[in-house]
Structures are given as structure tokens and as C-alpha cells.
Amino acid sequence: MSTESTCHLAGILEIFASNSIFKQYxxxxxxxxxxxxxxxxxPDFSDVLDFNDNTTKGIVEFGLDVDSIYEAVMPGLKPVYSWKCYEITDRPGLIFIRNPFTPQGQRYWMTRCVRDYPKRPNVVNLNAKLFPQTVIDDWWSCYQNCSDKDDKRRMKVAMRWTTLGYHHDWDSKHYSERMKNKFPDDLAQLSEYFSKALRLGKYSAEAAIVNYYPIGTTLAGHTDHSESxxxxxxxxxxxxxxxxxLIGGTTKEEKPSALFLRSGDxxxxxxxxxxxxxxxxxxxxxxxENWNEFPIKRDVPLEPPNPKKLKCDIDLPTTDDWQxxxxxxxxxxxxxxxxxxxxxxxxxxxxxxxxxxxxxxxxSL
Ligand SMILES: O=C(O)CCC(=O)C(=O)O
Structure with a gap:
């Protein structure tokens, strides 16, 4: 091929590469x-939004109007005035809070997720053909008491989710009154606390999926639209x-933003x-691995930045009411x-x- 035709081909390829259909694909x-x-x-992670890096472009920190909740610090959380909250320029409505949990708080929630939540009557993904009912009923106890290394490994990697409250039906994608158990009080209160702190209004936590991801596993793209x-x-x-x-748009045709999610985020x-x-x-x-930190460090000032601004216009639990x-x-x-x-x-x-x-x-439904 002559030099001229090579240049011509390169030109066509360049035009093709800049063509919007090609880009969209x-x-x-x-x-x-x-x-x-x-x-x-x-892969190159340089486009992943990193909220720990203050040079990251495309994210905007915003302040919370938290005058009223300085006093009501939920155990395991840092005081609301110290939270670092962000929005992503291209993703309206999405809020990111950079680890507002203390190390002890992170350990509390992880323990709840592995020891308590995957227990009957909550529903777990474990297949009854592969595991005895005792494992399905109380996975963590069986996992702890299992002395065979291979069985233990198998039990660990098999556990992928547990559902709480209204149980998610993975096939029909519909909730039903027949598939429902009590939602844990502590998790309901945690969610309500965030909703109030972020001024998102009254919130009633009624369903949850706890996902377990061994390193190397993934969760495919989806939307959550089963709720009324x-x-x-x-x-x-x-x-x-x-x-x-990854967080994208309402169709899979849109390029998503990628963000790092670290422990406590x-x-x-x-x-x-x-x-x-x-x-x-x-x-x-x-x-x-900040969740493994002992002894517990106090990493935020004891006093709120402007205690004079305290006012109580929000209905938050007092110290004795934590669930x-x-x-x-x-x-x-x-x-x-x-x-x-x-x-x-x-x-x-x-x-x-x-x-x-x-x-x-x-x-009810
Ligand atoms: O693991 C995550 O961060 C997302 C989980 C999720 O999208 C889901 O449970 O629907």
C-alpha cells in the first residue's frame, strides 16, 4: 500500500473513531x-472518582444544616458536623458520605451482618441441595464450628446475600406480605438517622439486602425498582x-461514573x-484497614465547631433510645x-x- 493510501486509511479511521455512534458503543x-x-x-483506575483525594474533579463537597443534631451522636458514628458529604456533578441526586463511622462502629455493623442477620427467619441465598438446614438457619455459627478447611471455605464463598424485612424476590422482583419478617431496629434507626441528618425527610426502612462479596466477585448492572x-x-x-x-443513567446506553467505595462509605x-x-x-x-484499629482513636474534635448555633427542631432519639x-x-x-x-x-x-x-x-402491600 502506498504512503498516500495509508494516510488516507488512517484519516478514515480517525473520522470513524470520532463518530458519535462508535463512541456511544x-x-x-x-x-x-x-x-x-x-x-x-x-485496568487504569485514574478515572475512578476518589473522595479521599481532594484533587479529584467532578465532585462537590456540601455542608449539612446540622445545628440541631450536634448532641445526638449515634454510637458508632462520628458527629454529623464532621461528616464529609459530596455530590457528583454528572449524577444529580446521588450523595456520597466519606466514612462517617468510627472503627468500633464499622466493626459493630460488620458483626451484625455476618453473625446476626444471616439467621432464620431472614432469608439467605444458600442452596438447600448443597447445605444442610442447620447452615441455612444459622450460617455464622456453623461456619465458626466447622473444622474442615475445605468445607469452611465452601461455606464462606457460597454466602452472597441475606434479605431483611420484606424479602426481595429475585425472580418475580416483587415484594409480598407473605415474604416479610421484622426489620432490625438498629438498622432502621441508622437509616432514619441518615435521612434526618441529610434532610431527606421521614424514612421508614422496610427492606434490605446484605451483600457479601469475596474479593474478585462482582454485581451486574441493574436498577432497584421493586418498591412501591x-x-x-x-x-x-x-x-x-x-x-x-458504577453509577449510570436510567438506560444502559449511558456511560457510568466509577467511584471507589471504601469501608464506612x-x-x-x-x-x-x-x-x-x-x-x-x-x-x-x-x-x-481502618476498621481494625485498636484502641479506639477519637478522630474528631469533642466540641462542635459552633455550639452557640444549637437548636432543637428535629425529632432525634436521646442517648437512651439507641436501638x-x-x-x-x-x-x-x-x-x-x-x-x-x-x-x-x-x-x-x-x-x-x-x-x-x-x-x-x-x-401494607
Ligand atoms: O454493593 C453495592 O455497593 C451495591 C449493591 C446493590 O446495588 C444492591 O444490592 O442492589
Whole structure:
């Protein structure tokens, strides 16, 4: 081929590459998913929004009007005035809060997720053909008491989700009154606390999926649209190892934004972002495992920045009304108690995904 025709071909390719149809194909949701999922070569993470890096472009920090909740610090959380809250320029409605949990708080929620929540009557993904009923009824106890290394490994990697409150039906995608158990009080109160602190209004946590991700596992792109109330926000609490989270638009044709989710980070899908496609293409080892910190450090000032501004116009629980398991919370300050959970989280991520199912005033489905 002559030099001239090579140049001509290069010109055509350049035009083709800048053509919007070609670009659109390149940037669809599934392509980003594949890109970040790739095992080898390890993808370039430079476009992943990193809320720990203050040079990250496309994110905007915003302040909370939190005068009224300085006094009511929920155990396990840092005071609301110290929270770092962000919006993403391209993703209206999505709120990111950079780890507002203390190390003890993170340990509390991880322990609830592995020890208590995957217990009867809550529903777990474990297949009755592969595991005895005792494992399905109380997975963590069986996992702890299992002495065979291979069986233990099998039990660990098989556990992928547990559902609370209204149980998500993965086939029909419909909730029903027949598939419902009591929603845990502590998790309901945590979600309500976030809703109030962020001024998102009254919130009633009625369903949750707790996702367990061994390193290397993924969650495919989807929207969460089974709830009757699609206006109420969705709260997503991440613990343990780090994930890359994709959040796109209302169709899979839109290029998603990628963000790092680290232990303690909270994502709120509110307003326009509530029905957007999202996914987890990668779970990887965290650089810093701050949830393992002992003794507990006080990492925020004791006093709020402007105590004079205190006023009480919000209905938040007083110190005695916290619905936490107090004994467990105290145990989470003890390194020995934490040890088996530490081992579990050493190569796993946990995500608690909370939804309000019913519309305000609606009593049942
Ligand atoms: O693990 C996450 O961060 C997201 C989980 C999720 O999207 C879901 O449970 O619907």
C-alpha cells in the first residue's frame, strides 16, 4: 500500500473513531463494567472518582444544616458536623458520605451482618441441595464450628446475600406480605438517622439486602425498582474491602461514573439517581484497614465547631433510645472478640442496601 493510501486509511479511521455512534458503543454501561472487571491487565483506575483525594474533579463537597443534631451522636458514628458529604456533578441526586463511622462502629455493623442477620427467619441465598438446614438457619455459627478447611471455605464463598424485612424476590422482583419478617431496629434507626441528618425527610426502612462479596466477585448492572415508593432514597453502607461502584443513567446506553467505595462509605441514591443503573465490577483489597484499629482513636474534635448555633427542631432519639445491641457494641472494642470477624473481612466486602418499600401512609402491600 502506498504512503498516500495509508494516510488516507488512517484519516478514515480517525473520522470513524470520532463518530458519535462508535463512541456511544465504546461507552455503554457494559463496557465500563468489563473494563473495571478485567483481571489482566489491571485496568487504569485514574478515572475512578476518589473522595479521599481532594484533587479529584467532578465532585462537590456540601455542608449539612446540622445545628440541631450536634448532641445526638449515634454510637458508632462520628458527629454529623464532621461528616464529609459530596455530590457528583454528572449524577444529580446521588450523595456520597466519606466514612462517617468510627472503627468500633464499622466493626459493630460488620458483626451484625455476618453473625446476626444471616439467621432464620431472614432469608439467605444458600442452596438447600448443597447445605444442610442447620447452615441455612444459622450460617455464622456453623461456619465458626466447622473444622474442615475445605468445607469452611465452601461455606464462606457460597454466602452472597441475606434479605431483611420484606424479602426481595429475585425472580418475580416483587415484594409480598407473605415474604416479610421484622426489620432490625438498629438498622432502621441508622437509616432514619441518615435521612434526618441529610434532610431527606421521614424514612421508614422496610427492606434490605446484605451483600457479601469475596474479593474478585462482582454485581451486574441493574436498577432497584421493586418498591412501591420509588421516591424514598436508597441507603447503601459499605464495609470491609474496597469496591469500584458504577453509577449510570436510567438506560444502559449511558456511560457510568466509577467511584471507589471504601469501608464506612455511604451512598444515598435519592431523587434523579434513585432509578439509575448501578453495578459493582470489582472488589479489591483495601490499602488501609481502618476498621481494625485498636484502641479506639477519637478522630474528631469533642466540641462542635459552633455550639452557640444549637437548636432543637428535629425529632432525634436521646442517648437512651439507641436501638443498638449495647453488649455487642461494647464487645466490638475488644480485639479478641473481633478476631474471627476480622478474618472474615480480610478478603471480603459487605454492603447493606436499605429501601423503604411502602409509600407514606400505606400500611401494607
Ligand atoms: O454493593 C453495592 O455497593 C451495591 C449493591 C446493590 O446495588 C444492591 O444490592 O442492589
Amino acid at each position: 465504546e461507552i455503554m454501561f457494559k463496557d465500563s463494567f468489563k473494563f473495571y472487571k478485567a483481571k489482566w491487565p489491571i 415508593d420509588l421516591e424514598a432514597p436508597l441507603f447503601s453502607f459499605s464495609f470491609g474491602q474496597t469496591a469500584i461502584f 455511604v451512598v444515598v441514591m435519592a431523587k434523579q439517581s434513585r432509578l439509575c443503573y448501578h453495578a459493582v465490577p470489582r472488589v479489591m483489597k483495601a490499602n488501609i 443498638l445491641d449495647t453488649k455487642l457494641f461494647e464487645n466490638c472494642a475488644d480485639e479478641n472478640f473481633w478476631s474471627p470477624f476480622r478474618q472474615f473481612v480480610n478478603d471480603s466486602r459487605i454492603n447493606i442496601n436499605v429501601r423503604q418499600v411502602l409509600k407514606e401512609g400505606q400500611e
